[in-house]
Amino acid sequence: MALSPADIVSGPANRVAAIHLQPNTDGSHTRHIAAIKWCHDSTPSNLVPSDIGDVILRIGVLKQVFYTLGDDGIRARVDVVAGSNGSSPYIRTAPDGSKPDNLLSLPRY
Numbered sequence: 207m208a209l210s211p212a213d214i215v216s217g218p219a220n221r222v223a224a225i226h227l228q229p230n231t232d233g234s235h236t237r238h239i240a241a242i243k244w245c246h247d248s249t250p251s252n253l254v255p256s257d258i259g260d261v262i263l264r265i266g267v268l269k270q271v272f273y274t275l276g277d278d279g280i281r282a283r284v285d286v287v288a289g290s291n292g293s294s295p296y297i298r299t300a301p302d303g304s305k306p307d308n309l310l311s312l313p314r315y
Contacts, residue, residue, distance in 0.1 A: 218247045219271035224313045
């Protein structure tokens with residue numbers, strides 16, 4: 207799938223470097239991203255831990271841009287997705303057909 211211009215991140219933004227997974231509370235095997243470690247492009251060695259609620263606020267309300275970086279150097283934008291049937295919102299990378307830049311491909315902590 208080709209990236210649209212809106213999916214390509216350019217300019218200063220926040221790179222997601224690692225994720226923390228939490229088991230689903232309903233007993234299923236699904237795991238959810240509970241927190242991330244990220245850095246601003248201007249301070250790449252300063253990793254900031256944030257819970258998922260903070261990240262959703264930063265993206266959805268403060269309009270900050272987060273992305274992942276694939277092995278090919280492509281930045282995939284991180285989006286907030288509204289939960290369905292009363293479930294909580296969550297984050298995901300914009301679909302681009304590339305697995306290396308997916309959130310679940312990032313290191314865990």
